[in-house]
Amino acid sequence: MSLDWLHNKLNAMSFWKDLKNAFSGKDPNQAFKESIQQEQQQILDSKDKEGVRDKIIGSKAFFTKQIDKVQKRIVQMKQEYDEDKAVNKPDFDFSAYFISFNIKYFQLIQAKYSRGDGVKTILTDCAVLMETVTNFWTPDTDYSDGGDMDFMDLINALSLGILADIDKKYFEELGKVMQEKNFSDFIIDYLLNTQLSDYHIGEELQVPDSKSLQLLSEITKEENKNEAVKKLKLYLDKYYYTLESLDYEYNTHKFENGRNFYGYWCWEAGALVKIKGLDDGILRNNQFYPYDFVHWKDKDTNKSKKTYFFE
Structure with a gap:
């Protein structure tokens, strides 16, 4: 049996197989097409993950949808606010608007950072976030029990304001509101004091039973930088991603295809690293630590030209 005969035999078998598939409705090139499709999908998946900071869902397309x-x-909301402002008296209570604005701007910042956006493109959003806090932490509300606002929302706003180097006027206005109402909390006062050196720091925590806030308080008081960063690592590893710390944001990536998930970034950890001048090398790979936001460059750009959003 010659090799030529065998080669011709195999070609004939392939011909009849292709002919049979053609009459049966099967595409003889289906396996090849599926292979190409798989390769193309892998390329698309790779591009979708490229540059994304979030490692939980990790999809640029997902966060783009959230941002939009x-x-x-x-x-x-801004259109509704402007319309209401035009027809209501100056003393009308707009606090409900600003609570909603605060939630939405925080989600926007989270999602942009998660997607991988440049930090300098997010700085203005941080200033607006601080502005929303000041506008609903008004002297007309009783904050003797910590207020209706989730306490971590205020810490997030202050931490982002510090990380973004926003103008001191935002901190001054918030501090003025809190002093007028005699509101004091050790952590909040500490964060304000880092921007306003004469701001008084109270000794008590508004939420004294919170283990995460107790540890956060310890970190602010720790003078040894090595010990401070070790405690901060403990905070990130054991205390941050909890129902107590994240409240309604906890586990949102698991529900309704992540409809309410924007990222789980621990902004207070970044703010403390910046304030205390800590070496955050051991924190860099923690999935909740916003390393890029702590280390962005050319900070003076976008710093002093911001005007108020709600005028």
Whole structure:
């Protein structure tokens, strides 16, 4: 039996197989097409993850969808706010608007950072976030029990303001509101004091039973930098991603295809690293630590030209 005969035999078998597949409705090139499709999908998946900081869902397309959704809602809310402001008296209570603005701007910042956006493109959003806090932490509300606002929302706003190097006027206005109401909390006062050197720091915690806030308080008081960063690592590893710390944000990536998930960034950890001048090498790979936001460059750009958003 010659090799030529065998080669011709195999070609004939392939011909009849292709002919049979053609009459049976099967594409003889289906396996090849599926292989190409798989390779193309792998390339698309790789591009979708490229540059994304979030490692939990890790999809640029996902966070783009979240950002678009939030931005559209902010535009609607701003239009509603402007319309109400035009017809109501100056002493009308707009606090409900600002609570909603605070939630949406925080989601926007989280999602942009998670997607991998440049930090300098997020700085203005941080200033607006601080502005929303000041506008609903008004002297007309009783904050003797910590207020209706989730306590970590205030810490997040202050931490982002510190990380973004926003103008001191935002801290001054918030501090003025809190002093007028005699509101004091050790951690909040400490964060304000880092920006306003004469701001008085109270001794008590508004939420004294919180283990995470107790540890956070210890870190602020720790003078040894090595010990401080070790405690901060403990905070990130054991105390941050909990129901107590994250409240309604906890586990949102698991529900309704992540509809309410924007990222789990621990902004207070970044703020303390910046304030205390800590070496955060051991924190860099923690999935909740916003390393890039702590180390962004050319900070003076976008710093002093911001005007108020709610005028």
